[in-house]
Amino acid sequence: MHQDNVPPELAALVQQTAGGFRYIHSPVCSTSSGTPYLCAPGVAIIARPQTNIGGLAPFLQGFEPSLQFENYLQDPHALPPAAALCKTAGQLCYASFGPKRTHNKDAARYFQNILSSGHGSVLEHATFSFLLYGISRSVTHEIVRHRAGMAYSQISQRYVSGSVLRFVERPEYTADPQLHHAFEMRIDRAAAEYAQTAERLMALQQEGSSLLSAEARTDLRKKVQQAARSLLPNETEAPLIMTANVRAWRHFLEMRANTHAEVEIRALALRIALCLSAEEPILFSDYRFLPQKDGVWSVETDTPKV
Numbered sequence: 001m002h003q004d005n006v007p008p009e010l011a012a013l014v015q016q017t018a019g020g021f022r023y024i025h026s027p028v029c030s031t032s033s034g035t036p037y038l039c040a041p042g043v044a045i046i047a048r049p050q051t052n053i054g055g056l057a058p059f060l061q062g063f064e065p066s067l068q069f070e071n072y073l074q075d076p077h078a079l080p081p082a083a084a085l086c087k088t089a090g091q092l093c094y095a096s097f098g099p100k101r102t103h104n105k106d107a108a109r110y111f112q113n114i115l116s117s118g119h120g121s122v123l124e125h126a127t128f129s130f131l132l133y134g135i136s137r138s139v140t141h142e143i144v145r146h147r148a149g150m151a152y153s154q155i156s157q158r159y160v161s162g163s164v165l166r167f168v169e170r171p172e173y174t175a176d177p178q179l180h181h182a183f184e185m186r187i188d189r190a191a192a193e194y195a196q197t198a199e200r201l202m203a204l205q206q207e208g209s210s211l212l213s214a215e216a217r218t219d220l221r222k223k224v225q226q227a228a229r230s231l232l233p234n235e236t237e238a239p240l241i242m243t244a245n246v247r248a249w250r251h252f253l254e255m256r257a258n259t260h261a262e263v264e265i266r267a268l269a270l271r272i273a274l275c276l277s278a279e280e281p282i283l284f285s286d287y288r289f290l291p292q293k294d295g296v297w298s299v300e301t302d303t304p305k306v
């Protein structure tokens with residue numbers, strides 16, 4: 001399946017697991033004091049649709065043989081699972097199972113009609129889950145504003161301890177030695193201050209402070225961490241697992257891989273767009289990837305918000 005719309009240098013960023021799940025990894029760096037940080041978003045598809053279009057067989061057999069609905073399952077061109085699912089959902093709407101239907105080889109044209117007519121609800125059947133990491137708390141605050149068709153699970157700064165604390169460096173800081181140095185100093189300070197504050201809160205807890213008291217051990221730890229987290233900066237990493245259907249992903253990407261989007265969220269949305277385009281080229285074939293002066297490509301389409 002071709003991705004004619006994706007420039008080769010962007011397509012080359014996408015890797016896949018042995019099971020064929022796309023991802024773009026982001027490596028972890030650390031300051032000389034050992035504070036870990038990431039300089040780019042990491043994205044990994046961890047769930048995608050599995051389709052069984054053959055499951056329609058008994059249903060199709062229940063119609064007049066002259067309609068030739070059973071041949072629907074004999075299409076020689078296999079589609080990727082999300083395209084197969086959404087196309088079947090769309091074709092059910094008009095009982096388009098007969099010989100005059102759009103066959104799989106013309107699926108790109110079929111979906112172009114879906115997009116241009118705004119019949120986006122058929123895209124809601126296919127969902128993809130991503131692990132997103134190397135993203136800051138300020139970016140995730142923007143991501144979770146997207147509600148329709150989305151599900152989120154985010155690391156809890158109340159439940160996890162300082163041992164998993166990592167930070168995210170913005171591209172502007174990576175690009176300038178002075179800002180980079182200031183960033184490293186700042187996150188070293190934040191990590192040290194977090195540890196000191198948690199230690200002092202723990203001591204107060206042991207002295208019997210009523211504000212920090214709790215019945216269960218987990219709750220005791222939570223009371224310490226929920227107070228200590230107040231000093232963490234916006235550039236603290238806040239990993240998410242985010243699930244959305246294809247209609248919702250498209251809207252998210254069109255808003256967040258846009259030239260108006262903030263550069264860190266655009267970098268994230270671009271990576272998601274690349275992984276989804278590699279998984280399901282037909283469903284994202286209308287996307288144009290455009291280079292930007294700040295080095296982070298944007299995405300555009302003539303058929304937004306289906």
Ligand SMILES: Cc1cc2nc3c(=O)[nH]c(=O)nc-3n(C[C@H](O)[C@H](O)[C@H](O)COP(=O)(O)OP(=O)(O)OC[C@H]3O[C@@H](n4cnc5c(N)ncnc54)[C@H](O)[C@@H]3O)c2cc1C
Binds near residue numbers: 145146147148252260
């Ligand atoms: C460049 C940029 C700048 C921004 N600046 C700010 C800012 O300064 N301040 C700020 O607060 N936010 C800001 N936002 C966030 C923005 O206002 C939205 O909250 C966010 O983009 C989520 O998009 P959405 O509303 O389309 O929601 P989604 O949840 O993605 O919903 C998709 C669509 O479903 C429909 N929908 C969803 N929920 C409802 C509902 N309750 N009622 C009716 N229809 C619904 C709408 O058509 C909506 O567009 C900004 C976003 C961008 C991209």
